[in-house]
Amino acid sequence: MSGPRSVFALVDGNNFYVSCERLFNPRLEGVPVVVLSNNDGCAVARSNEAKALGIKMGEPWFELRELARRHPIQALSSNYTLYADLSARMMSILRQFAPRQEIYSIDEAFLDLSGQPGNLTDYGQAIRQRVSQWIGIPTCVGIGPTKTLAKLANHIAKKRPEWAGVCDLTAAAPSAVEALMARIAVAEVWGVGRRLAERLQAQGITTVLDLQRLDPGLARRRYSVNMERSVWELRGRPCLPLEPITPPRQNILCSRSFGRPVTTLADLRQAVVTYASRAAQKLRQQQGATRVVEVFIQSSRFRSPFYGPSVKVPLAAPSDDSRTLARAALQGLERIYRPGWSYVKAGVELQAIQPRDTGWTADLLAAPDTRSAPLMRTLDAINSRMGAGTLRLAGAGIDPAWAMNRGRLSPAYTTRLGELPQACAR
DNA sequence: TCTGGGGTCCTAGGACCC
């Protein structure tokens, strides 16, 4: 096993998307900035100034317009190409600070600091310093004996200025850790969301310390095995290992809200072919093959009645061919489409994914398609070189009416212009 | 008028079997 005592660090970028945008646009400094979700729908990242105005995570932009009239709020469409590029740079810097790293999300990584000599708070400051100097992204560092405690430490480092961006719970006295836990709401624990927080509070468990003191067996019986793990982790016993290798996805989903409502089957067919192709491309990237294609369409959830059917289409044999998956998705669409509805969203999800090339029973009734693999390789190669969407299935449509709105998009500062998917189409 | 996208895991309950 690992050393005598585990130490984890969680490093994350502060207001990551906003920080990325600010790197290339100094006018965004010192003013409230929000980055909007696809279709410019909701705020998914907020600068400190925006948070100070009371803007909540996920708040719809149209509800913020009034606020924006009274304050100079800068709202930007999300530019994932830019964020992914800066994320990769940040992760490679962090990798220099630990023998093992788990990339947990676009802006967060766990580092294994077990056995790291010296003062870990100083080490955390060195990490922040280098990321800031090399790519200009501000970060916070939380350090603890378990991942859950590292997460909690990161929360403390972020919320309380006196920690100066680094909180090392392994260096704090047990009484000091308890005092901190007693002041933090149980909802801040990693794995405790809104619903569980409500249930816990109804049982009188309102702070992190209350949860830490809950009997683990009771936590399991009354809630779940995950809640029991959270209790142990808060007590300093690791239950969640560092996972340096990202396992292949078990499901691949591609879905988007439309730029405007769609009523016709023809438009939905274009969208479904587009999403199936994108999902197939991701599937090939992980050398997978799928046996089930699920397709869904939805009317607005904010209008009654709601219509949101879905259907799973099993394949005769596992496949990674865009054409096969698109055909299956279209078959499913025909079965669930009802005229007379206004659809705002569609999606294609690949399920029952398995490794390609290993142990699947070939479809005995069909002649093997020897041209599929080279064709798909060529498709992916062209799209990788010339930009996503350069080569598409005929059914996907050209400059479709339902495409996303991204009226506030910043330029692709760090990558080729051609890799900005929507900009070319306009 | 406007309300994101992409994942994972767990549990409850039904189907099925002996």
Next chain:
DNA sequence: TCTGGGGTCCTAGGACCC
């Protein structure tokens, strides 16, 4: 009148994460 019981597998739905 009265309707086994336990194990396993699968699926749908819920809850969580960022």
